[in-house]
Amino acid sequence: MSEFTKTAALMKRGTDFLGSKYAILCGAMSWVSERNLVSAISNAGGFGVIACGAMTPDLLDTEIAETRKLTDKPFGVNLITMHPDLMDLIGVCAKHGVGHVVLAGGIPPKGSVEAIKAFGAKVIVFAPTLALAKKLLRSGGDALVIEGMEAGGHIGPVSTSVLAQEFLPSLSEDHLVFVAGGIGRGEAIAGYLEMGAVGVQLGTRFACAAESIAHPNFKKAFFRASARDAVASVQVDPRLPVIPVRALKNKGTEAFTSKQREVAGLLDTEGLEMAEAQLQIEHYWAGALRRAVIDGDIENGSLMAGQSVGMVKEEEPAAAIVSSLMEESEAALTRR
Known part of the structure; x- marks a missing residue:
């Protein structure tokens, strides 16, 4: 990572946690964040995340196996907490030795975090308020994603910039916090890293990657x-x-x-x-x-x-997107 020295230094806690070259997660987009895009992002140095969404355990089982055929780099699985087969889905993740499970869509049901940690995986959680974030981190969450209302898909009522100012000063010293929502360029990544984030999550920017199966x-x-x-x-x-x-x-x-x-x-x-x-x-x-x-x-x-959709103007390979984000971040930090 010598080519992005300043950005890499600020991302180090995030990359150590994820096991990836860069602390850039792909947001879990149902039907989009599947084996092709997930593997491409992980192969590019980012951290791909399979969107389980409404998948059955059998479908998730196949998706993880097929993703593993396309990359030997780390990737995670995003599970919706209200899924009726949540514990079975966790069992599928255990079977495949998934290293990171993202729990999204609400407060994790009793026993779910413990079941994930039992097979050695790290748990990434979402929280819309600082009080809930602290509770989830105390209850076994290993890292937190704060996502502002600028994001696509399910959103909360507060902007990313406000959430970052509220959460990062309180949490960043002792906890791993990733920032998401409305991020389309590396200059924004640099700003959140300087505020104490260990990495970022982007969805919209990756939705139209060349490897995305989207129509x-x-x-x-x-x-x-x-x-x-x-x-x-x-x-x-x-x-x-x-x-x-x-x-x-x-x-x-x-x-x-x-x-x-x-x-x-x-x-x-x-x-x-x-x-x-x-x-x-x-x-x-x-x-x-x-x-x-x-x-x-x-x-x-x-x-x-x-x-951030207004910043998506053409189809690009995932590797080119990751590289441009890192270049923009590095240039911003160098100008400081």
């Missing part, structure tokens, strides 16, 4: 979009605490509003349990995302994208 229509939609085209969904019923999702505005974003009304109606008329209602919403997103990413239906599918 050409999906990628073209990203190339045409500006930051203001990536909008957050709205909650239509206070009883249904749906986590907002940021995506490019299309008929699919309007359909999601209708889906919320439909599920809220089921809460009234059929006594639907809240957990099942939220699961129906998750299944909706999985299907809508597949329509856009795999089938290329960019009108009715979900074009999940962060506000």
Whole structure:
């Protein structure tokens, strides 16, 4: 890493933890963060993360095995905490000796963190508030990702820059903190590293990598979009605490509003349990995302994208993206 000396020094705690050349994680994007993109990012020196999403244990088993055929570098697996087969999915990770498991989508259920640590893996958690971050780190989380509302997919209500100012001074000395949300260039990476982050996570910038299996229509939609085209969904019923999702505005974003009304109606008329209602919403997103990413239906599918989408202008190999991010960070730090 001698070519990026200053950036490498600030990333060292992150790279030691991940086992990768650079402390640049790929955000887990359902249907996108699969074997091809994950292996390409890891081979480029970053840290690829398989998006388990709504996969069954058998599908995850195959995905990890196929990823291993494409890279001998470290990569992780992202599991959704509300997945009904979470413990079985953890068992699949144990079978393959996965070194890092990312738990996303809510507070990890009882026993899940312990089950992951039992086979020697590191646990990476998300937290929207400082108090919860401290609790999760006390409860076995080995590293934390703070993700601002600029990110694509499921988001919280606070911007990345504010979260970084709040979390990093309190946590960075004793804990490993990665920053995510709205990062599209290396200058931003340099700034967060200087504030105490040990690395960063990017999703949108990698979604249109040459190795991404996303449909050409999906990628073209990203190339045409500006930051203001990536909008957050709205909650239509206070009883249904749906986590907002940021995506490019299309008929699919309007359909999601209708889906919320439909599920809220089921809460009234059929006594639907809240957990099942939220699961129906998750299944909706999985299907809508597949329509856009795999089938290329960019009108009715979900074009999940962060506000950094305006910086994605062309298809590039993952290695070129990682290299440019490191070069930009190094140049920024050198100018200081």
